[in-house]
Amino acid sequence: MTRLVAASGALAFALSLAPSAAADQAPVDLQRLIDEAEPGEVITLDADTYEGGVVIDKVLTLRGEGWPVVDGRGNGHVIEITAPDVTVEGLVIRGSGDALDKEHAGVSGDAARIRVIGNRFEDVLFGIFLRRGDGSEIKDNVIGSKDLFIARRGDGIRLWESHSSTIENNVVDSGRDSVFWFCDDLIVRNNRVSNGRYGLHFMYTDGSLIEGNVTDGNSVGTFLMYSKGLTVTNNVFSENRGPSGYGLGLKDVDGAEATGNRFLGNRVGVFFDNSPSERDVVQHFESNVFAFNDIGALFQPSVEGNLFSENAFIDNGEQVATDGRGDLEGNEWSVDGRGNYWSDFAGYDADGNGLGDIPYEIEDVFSDLTDSYPDLMFFQGTPAARAVDMAGRAFPDLKPEPKLSDDAPLVEMPGFPAAPTAEAAASNWPVAVVSLALLGFAGGFIWLAGRRPGSGTDSKVLPA
Amino acid sequence: MTAATAPAGIDSSAVSERVEPRLVGVIALKVLREAVRDRWFWLYCAGFALLAAGITTLALPDTEVVGTGGFGRTAASLVALVQLVVTLMALTLGARSLAGERESGTLRFLLSHPVSRTEVLLGTYLGLGGALLAAVAAGFGVAGLVSSFRSAVVDVGILLKIAGASWLMALVMLGIGMLVSVVVRRTGAAMGAALLIWLGLVFLGDLGIMGTVAATNLPAETLFAVAVANPIEAFRLTAIVSLEGSLDALGPAGTYAVDSFGNSIGWLTLGVLFAWAVAPMVLAWLLFRRKKDL
Numbered sequence: 102m103t104r105l106v107a108a109s110g111a112l113a114f115a116l117s118l119a120p121s122a123a124a125d126q127a128p129v130d131l132q133r134l135i136d137e138a139e140p141g142e143v144i145t146l147d148a149d150t151y152e153g154g155v156v157i158d159k160v161l162t163l164r165g166e167g168w169p170v171v172d173g174r175g176n177g178h179v180i181e182i183t184a185p186d187v188t189v190e191g192l193v194i195r196g197s198g199d200a201l202d203k204e205h206a207g208v209s210g211d212a213a214r215i216r217v218i219g220n221r222f223e224d225v226l227f228g229i230f231l232r233r234g235d236g237s238e239i240k241d242n243v244i245g246s247k248d249l250f251i252a253r254r255g256d257g258i259r260l261w262e263s264h265s266s267t268i269e270n271n272v273v274d275s276g277r278d279s280v281f282w283f284c285d286d287l288i289v290r291n292n293r294v295s296n297g298r299y300g301l302h303f304m305y306t307d308g309s310l311i312e313g314n315v316t317d318g319n320s321v322g323t324f325l326m327y328s329k330g331l332t333v334t335n336n337v338f339s340e341n342r343g344p345s346g347y348g349l350g351l352k353d354v355d356g357a358e359a360t361g362n363r364f365l366g367n368r369v370g371v372f373f374d375n376s377p378s379e380r381d382v383v384q385h386f387e388s389n390v391f392a393f394n395d396i397g398a399l400f401q402p403s404v405e406g407n408l409f410s411e412n413a414f415i416d417n418g419e420q421v422a423t424d425g426r427g428d429l430e431g432n433e434w435s436v437d438g439r440g441n442y443w444s445d446f447a448g449y450d451a452d453g454n455g456l457g458d459i460p461y462e463i464e465d466v467f468s469d470l471t472d473s474y475p476d477l478m479f480f481q482g483t484p485a486a487r488a489v490d491m492a493g494r495a496f497p498d499l500k501p502e503p504k505l506s507d508d509a510p511l512v513e514m515p516g517f518p519a520a521p522t523a524e525a526a527a528s529n530w531p532v533a534v535v536s537l538a539l540l541g542f543a544g545g546f547i548w549l550a551g552r553r554p555g556s557g558t559d560s561k562v563l564p565a
Numbered sequence: 566m567t568a569a570t571a572p573a574g575i576d577s578s579a580v581s582e583r584v585e586p587r588l589v590g591v592i593a594l595k596v597l598r599e600a601v602r603d604r605w606f607w608l609y610c611a612g613f614a615l616l617a618a619g620i621t622t623l624a625l626p627d628t629e630v631v632g633t634g635g636f637g638r639t640a641a642s643l644v645a646l647v648q649l650v651v652t653l654m655a656l657t658l659g660a661r662s663l664a665g666e667r668e669s670g671t672l673r674f675l676l677s678h679p680v681s682r683t684e685v686l687l688g689t690y691l692g693l694g695g696a697l698l699a700a701v702a703a704g705f706g707v708a709g710l711v712s713s714f715r716s717a718v719v720d721v722g723i724l725l726k727i728a729g730a731s732w733l734m735a736l737v738m739l740g741i742g743m744l745v746s747v748v749v750r751r752t753g754a755a756m757g758a759a760l761l762i763w764l765g766l767v768f769l770g771d772l773g774i775m776g777t778v779a780a781t782n783l784p785a786e787t788l789f790a791v792a793v794a795n796p797i798e799a800f801r802l803t804a805i806v807s808l809e810g811s812l813d814a815l816g817p818a819g820t821y822a823v824d825s826f827g828n829s830i831g832w833l834t835l836g837v838l839f840a841w842a843v844a845p846m847v848l849a850w851l852l853f854r855r856k857k858d859l
Contacts, residue, residue, distance in 0.1 A: 340637075342809065342813075342814075343813070344813045344820075346813070346814075366636075366637050366638070368813075368814055393637060393638040395814055416623075416638055417638075418638070418641075470775070470779065471816070473779075474778050474779055475816050475817055476778050476783070476785055476788055476816060476817050476818055477775055477778055477779075477816070478814075478815055478816025478817070478818075478819070479788060479789070479792060479815045479816055479817075479818040479819060480771050480774075480775060480792075481814075481815065481816075482641050482644075482645060483645065483648070483771055483798075483801065484645055484648055484649050484767050484768060484771075485767070485768050485770075485771030485772050485775065486771075487645070488768055488772070489772070489775070529713045529719070530713075531721050532709050532710075532712060532713040532719045532721055532724070533709075533710060533713040535709060535721045535724065535725065536705075536706045536707070536708075536709030536710040536713060537706070537710065538706075539702045539703070539705055539706030539709065539728070540702070540703060540706035540707065540710065541706075542699075542702050542706075543699040543700070543702040543703035543706060544703070546695065546698070546699045546702075547601045547696075547699050550594065550597045550598050550601050550695070550696075550699075551598060551601045551602055552598075
């Protein structure tokens with residue numbers, strides 16, 4: 102440890118030689134502050150720039166006031182925590198190293214009950230990386246990334262063997278993934294993860310709660326793997342459109358309960374791969390909105406045991422599809438006599454009980470063809486593909502067996518609270534202005550062209 | 566005054582190569598004026614704008630519940646609408662142009678003036694192209710306006726890009742239509758030919774590839790090559806690339822295209838469109854220049 106102090110002392114000396122504004126005041130040696138603090142002490146940092154690459158090896162609270170900067174200058178971890186019960190709060194944490202194999206991070210911890218609260222992370226490879234951090238709290242952080250090719254970036258948040266931790270109100274932008282693995286009973290709530298590869302990635306996270314998060318603009322929004330008893334409520338998965346492009350993916354997940362989620366404009370709203378994996382397990386998807394996705398819900402053909410009720414499927418390119426040839430017989434599309442709302446339901450409700458009097462069935466000829474010949478996906482949405490479907494409706498002989506049948510489709514969309522992202526749509530004036538300009542151009546153009554020729558030279562050349 | 570700038574002779578073959586921009590402009594203006602007074606033009610315009618408004622309204626049902634999503638699907642529907650309506654409008658507009666003038670005798674009358682055939686052809690193309698520009702701008706203007714009322718998040722840049730690509734495709738179809746108009750003598754026959762071409766490009770081409778894929782396991786690269794040669798497909802791919810940045814969503818053939826052409830895929834499809842915009846017009850010009858009986 103003395104070696105470390107000496108090293109940073111030497112650096113401090115070198116810095117004081119530099120003709121900068123900081124020269125009139127010797128920079129504070131953060132590592133020395135830490136080393137000299139008593140266990141349990143609170144170190145308060147004022148607004149200034151501090152040398153990063155520090156190690157916290159005792160119970161300590163490092164608290165910034167007025168956004169002091171801890172700068173790692175591109176070397177190693179900015180803050181490394183080796184003792185439990187450490188709190189890092191209110192700092193700008195900047196400039197980690199960029200070696201993926203060394204997992205350089207803004208905050209790298211290997212101890213229980215670490216609290217990382219209300220910090221800003223800039224130009225870091227990994228944002229927060231905790232190992233064996235049971236009972237840790239990661240709250241209110243804003244986490245950026247390094248400007249690298251996405252596979253070369255690190256994860257915004259990564260937790261390993263950190264059971265019963267809470268990850269709440271963080272904003273993660275442009276990281277690679279945020280990964281939680283071998284962490285049971287997590288609470289992941291109200292985070293926003295955007296523009297990454299896998300927004301939130303859970304592996305071996307039994308009994309975790311995933312609530313109120315927004316994952317948007319990632320390659321894949323949220324992927325759940327190898328976990329039991331997950332609760333997924335009130336999240337928004339939108340515009341995740343990478344090559345796989347799942348809003349929510351489930352692989353070998355048993356007993357997920359998903360309610361109140363919104364799947365909007367993803368390539369695939371939700372993807373089921375061998376979930377549930379055990380025969381006697383069922384999963385409920387209730388009161389979710391699937392809207393504007395290329396495919397609302399996509400199933401591996403062998404998947405069964407998922408129960409869908411009170412969901413709204415709105416204008417997805419394909420509402421529900423199988424990945425490959427097969428049907429969805431093993432999954433239920435109504436529970437206790439209540440099915441789902443389907444925007445393309447063409448039935449009626451003569452007895453007025455709110456349920457369609459004929460079942461909703463998916464039996465599109467074109468999507469049946471793409472199941473057999475995936476190459477035909479190329480033509481999805483073309484007039485020709487629509488013509489194939491129309492031919493199927495006109496000539497019942499062409500119709501395939503229904504892939505899905507909802508015996509009690511809802512004729513009215515169930516009530517849902519307003520989407521948390523709705524307020525972002527408030528200012529839309531550029532579109533209005535451009536549209537009006539287009540209309541004005543068209544109108545003016547036609548008006549000018551359509552005027553009776555005056556006494557100009559035109560009419561003399563060509564008396565029309 | 567203009568007579569002074571034109572050669573004295575009235576023999577049209579002597580001046581068939583000449584292109585005087587001012588005369589082209591005059592003819593273009595005349596054609597444009599006639600086009601926008603035509604009730605077919607208004608019917609198409611109104612149909613396109615109403616359908617665009619309808620699609621936008623229907624595709625964005627309840628933004629309170631679904632938040633800011635939906636533009637991608639709306640744009641995809643608009644693209645399909647353009648594939649259907651704008652192509653038909655441009656093809657028939659082109660097909661009726663010269664055939665109609667020839668049938669009514671106005672073409673001979675026009676060519677009895679000191680204007681060259683090239684100038685007439687070019688002027689007609691530009692005039693009708695202008696009318697199509699107005700129609701496309703009006704349709705997308707209505708769609709954009711409706712979607713701004715629906716408070717959906719619409720990317721203005723993408724909207725304009727797709728509108729621009731739509732106009733380029735309209736020019737392609739106009740060129741094909743005018744080629745028909747040069748070749749076929751009667752307006753009715755020209756219209757019939759245009760309809761057949763429309764059917765072929767919009768439906769039969771794709772359906773034929775689909776059938777071939779199902780019957781013979783056509784490789785993805787062949788599928789892509791054959792499909793992209795169709796200007797209507799090239800337009801759709803251009804629109805998808807500007808909307809999505811790639812063709813990943815289009816299954817194996819799309820993945821093949823992304824792997825082979827990477828970021829230049831948009832330029833490839835645009836190049837196909839440009840080639841289609843030029844080639845039929847050049848052919849039409851070669852034929853029209855030498856045509857004996859008008």
